[in-house]
Amino acid sequence: MxxxxxxxxxxxxxxxxxxxxxxxxxxxxxxxxxxxxxxxxxxxxxxxxxxxxxxxxxxxxxxxxxxxxxxxxxxxxxxxxxxxxxxxxxxxxxxxxxxxxxxxxxxxxxxxxxxxxxxxxKLPAIAPNPPWQNYLHTLLALYMQPGLLASTLGANMIPCPTTSFLHPTEESSSPRTTPTVFSEKIVPNDDKEGWCRNKKYIEKVDSGFMCTVCRKIYGRYNSVSYHVTIYHRNPPIRCDESGCQFSTREARYIHFHKYYRHHIPLPDSIDLGSRKCPFCRHVSKSPAMLEKHIARHVPERKEKSVESHNCDQCMYRFVDGHLV
Missing domain, CATH: 3.30.710.10 (Potassium Channel Kv1.1; Chain A)
Known part of the structure; x- marks a missing residue:
C-alpha cells in the first residue's frame, strides 16, 4: 500500500x-x-x-x-x-x-x-477555595479524625485545613480527589504505593469514574484502576516471557488482559482449575478473587444456614428441635 x-x-x-x-x-x-x-x-x-x-x-x-x-x-x-x-x-x-x-x-x-x-x-492556575469551602473541609476533617476533634475542643479553637488534608495521603482510598495530574510524572512505577496507588489518576464523574490520563470513563472504580495499571504505568508494563509465574501483580494483569480481551491462551503454568467459577464461565485472576466472585452466586446468609423446626400446632419456628 x-x-x-x-x-x-x-x-x-x-x-x-x-x-x-x-x-x-x-x-x-x-x-x-x-x-x-x-x-x-x-x-x-x-x-x-x-x-x-x-x-x-x-x-x-x-x-x-x-x-x-x-x-x-x-x-x-x-x-x-x-x-x-x-x-x-x-x-x-x-x-x-x-x-x-x-x-x-x-x-x-x-x-x-x-x-x-x-x-x-499553558495550564490555568487553580483558584483558591472560598472561605465557606475551607470551613466545610475543616468540619469534615474533625469528623473523620476523632483525635483531632479532641485536641481542637481542648484548645477551644478551630484549626485551619492542614496541608495533609488538602493533599490526601496515599493511605486514603477515596477516588473523589481531583489532584492536578498534569503537573507530575504520569503513574510512577513504585511497588511500595500499595493497591490504591492509582487513585490520584482516577476522578469521579457523573457517569462513573474517569482516567485522568486519557479521559476514558468506566462504570466501576476497579475497572479504571485496572485500566491505569495496564496502559499507563511508567515505564510501560510488558510481559512477553512464556511460562511467567506471575511474580508481580502487573504481570498477572497483562496475562489476563490478553486472555480476556484478545483470547490469547494463558501460559501452561497457570492452574485454571483454581480460578474457574463452577456456576459460570468466568475465570478469576487469583483464587482469592474467585471466592469473591462465587459469593455473588451464593450469598452467605446466616439465617439460611440455620436449621429451623416448625411447630405442627402453630406457625412458630424453633432453632432447637427439642423445644418444639
Whole structure:
C-alpha cells in the first residue's frame, strides 16, 4: 500500500523529502486503524528518546525508516499526534483538531518533553477555595479524625485545613480527589504505593469514574484502576516471557488482559482449575478473587444456614428441635 504523503506538515511549507514514516495505530468505535505520518529522523530522534530507540532498532540501510506507535488508548490520537509533530517543526501547537489533554497524553506516551513542558505551561492556575469551602473541609476533617476533634475542643479553637488534608495521603482510598495530574510524572512505577496507588489518576464523574490520563470513563472504580495499571504505568508494563509465574501483580494483569480481551491462551503454568467459577464461565485472576466472585452466586446468609423446626400446632419456628 502506498504511503499517504498528505499530512499536517504540508500546511507549514515543509516540502523537503521525508525519511521516516510513523505508523500510528488508533481506535475508533471499537475498530483499529493504522495511519502513516511522515517526518524526519533528525527531528524525531532529537525530540524523543523513545523515537531515537525505535529508529536505532530499525534497518539503517532503508531510505525510509518505519516505526510503529500504538495510541489506541488515547482518544483522537491521530490528530493529537499530528498536532504534536507539527509543534516540533513550528514551535506552535494547534488545538483546532485535538484538545489540550489529548496532545499532552500523546506527548507523554511518546516521551516528548519539549511538547509536554509547553503544554504544562499553558495550564490555568487553580483558584483558591472560598472561605465557606475551607470551613466545610475543616468540619469534615474533625469528623473523620476523632483525635483531632479532641485536641481542637481542648484548645477551644478551630484549626485551619492542614496541608495533609488538602493533599490526601496515599493511605486514603477515596477516588473523589481531583489532584492536578498534569503537573507530575504520569503513574510512577513504585511497588511500595500499595493497591490504591492509582487513585490520584482516577476522578469521579457523573457517569462513573474517569482516567485522568486519557479521559476514558468506566462504570466501576476497579475497572479504571485496572485500566491505569495496564496502559499507563511508567515505564510501560510488558510481559512477553512464556511460562511467567506471575511474580508481580502487573504481570498477572497483562496475562489476563490478553486472555480476556484478545483470547490469547494463558501460559501452561497457570492452574485454571483454581480460578474457574463452577456456576459460570468466568475465570478469576487469583483464587482469592474467585471466592469473591462465587459469593455473588451464593450469598452467605446466616439465617439460611440455620436449621429451623416448625411447630405442627402453630406457625412458630424453633432453632432447637427439642423445644418444639
Amino acid at each position: 502506498s504511503i499517504q504523503t498528505e499530512n499536517c506538515l504540508g500546511n507549514f511549507g515543509f516540502n523537503f523529502d521525508f525519511d521516516a514514516c510513523i505508523n500510528v495505530r488508533s481506535s475508533k468505535e471499537g475498530n483499529d486503524f493504522d495511519e502513516p505520518v511522515l517526518a524526519h529522523r533528525l527531528v524525531l530522534s532529537s525530540a524523543s528518546p523513545r523515537f531515537r530507540n525505535l529508529l536505532a532498532s530499525g534497518q539503517p540501510e532503508d531510505s525510509m525508516a518505519k516505526i510503529d506507535i500504538d495510541l489506541r488508548e488515547i482518544p483522537n490520537s491521530v490528530n493529537a499526534f499530528k498536532a504534536m509533530l507539527s509543534g516540533l517543526y513550528t514551535g506552535e501547537l494547534n488545538f483546532s483538531l485535538a484538545a489540550h489533554a489529548e496532545i499532552l497524553a500523546v506527548a507523554r506516551h511518546c516521551q516528548v518533553p519539549t511538547i509536554e513542558s509547553k503544554l504544562l505551561s
